[in-house]
Amino acid sequence: MSPRLRALAERLPAGRVLADVGTDHAYLPIYAVGEGIAPRAIATDLRPGPAAAAREQVQLAGLSGRIEVRVGDGLEVLRPGEAEVAAVAGLGGTTIAGILARGMDRARACERLLLQPMNAAGALRGYLLEAGFALVDDVLVEEGGRIYPVLAAEPRTAATADPSVQSTPAAFLQAATRPAPAGWGFPPGTPRDLALEVGPLPWSRRDPLLLSYWEAEVAECRRLLGSVAKSSAPAAAARRAWFQRRLEGLEAMRRCWPR
Numbered sequence: 001m002s003p004r005l006r007a008l009a010e011r012l013p014a015g016r017v018l019a020d021v022g023t024d025h026a027y028l029p030i031y032a033v034g035e036g037i038a039p040r041a042i043a044t045d046l047r048p049g050p051a052a053a054a055r056e057q058v059q060l061a062g063l064s065g066r067i068e069v070r071v072g073d074g075l076e077v078l079r080p081g082e083a084e085v086a087a088v089a090g091l092g093g094t095t096i097a098g099i100l101a102r103g104m105d106r107a108r109a110c111e112r113l114l115l116q117p118m119n120a121a122g123a124l125r126g127y128l129l130e131a132g133f134a135l136v137d138d139v140l141v142e143e144g145g146r147i148y149p150v151l152a153a154e155p156r157t158a159a160t161a162d163p164s165v166q167s168t169p170a171a172f173l174q175a176a177t178r179p180a181p182a183g184w185g186f187p188p189g190t191p192r193d194l195a196l197e198v199g200p201l202p203w204s205r206r207d208p209l210l211l212s213y214w215e216a217e218v219a220e221c222r223r224l225l226g227s228v229a230k231s232s233a234p235a236a237a238a239r240r241a242w243f244q245r246r247l248e249g250l251e252a253m254r255r256c257w258p259r
């Protein structure tokens with residue numbers, strides 16, 4: 001398995017039924033069931049092609065009796081409570097947040113969510129917090145020269161969860177510029193959205209890959225800023241200001257990183 005999927009597998013609680021959403025070749029459920037970590041799994045994919053590939057791999061592994069492959073959107077192909085752990089890996093952060101939002105009853109019925117966004121990790125972290133989950137683990141993993149966050153989230157307790165919160169990722173992004181809570185340990189005044197992009201856990205644990213992750217984010221931000229700088233379209237000024245703020249915030253945080 002790839003380092004990304006291995007990091008997810010290492011965070012699977014033992015003895016729980018797994019749903020792997022966007023499974024493609026079903027590598028994660030085959031590993032989890034094959035290694036005896038999960039007793040059963042449901043592997044789902046939106047498209048029939050990847051679902052057929054998953055079915056073939058499951059058959060080859062001799063696990064058809066314990067891994068069921070289903071076609072459909074996100075968590076909607078599950079009955080609430082059917083899966084105790086849900087994994088969604090290899091999709092964009094806002095796509096993952098959308099899958100959770102559309103299947104919130106099923107997401108809340110899980111003991112743990114394991115999520116691996118390919119981008120927009122900050123939007124996903126923020127969405128999870130708004131939707132009543134706690135981030136219980138958050139690590140960076142290197143694969144093929146890129147660095148990816150791997151998140152584990154669990155529903156907050158009944159006392160703290162708020163079932164009425166249904167904010168969309170887009171609404172969250174707009175409202176995210178308030179300061180990060182002091183308890184996250186960022187320099188005072190760090191905006192919440194930038195803190196979420198870096199991740200409170202990778203920051204507080206001084207994740208050794210965080211600096212490389214940052215450099216890639218800063219380089220991408222500079223590239224996008226350069227391309228909007230050339231545009232005279234009416235929306236370009238707002239986009240320039242957004243990238244400029246993001247760049248300055250990321251650089252300010254990097255200056256606070258212990259050498």
Ligand SMILES: C[S@@+](CC[C@H](N)C(=O)[O-])C[C@H]1O[C@@H](n2cnc3c(N)ncnc32)[C@H](O)[C@@H]1O
Nearest residue numbers: 021022023024045046047050072073074089090
């Ligand atoms: C890049 S693959 C990731 C495969 C595997 N999870 C991994 O991380 O290596 C993304 C898969 O998600 C599926 N997908 C995209 N949107 C989905 C959705 N809303 N519900 C279920 N599957 C989805 C795609 O069809 C594709 O097979």
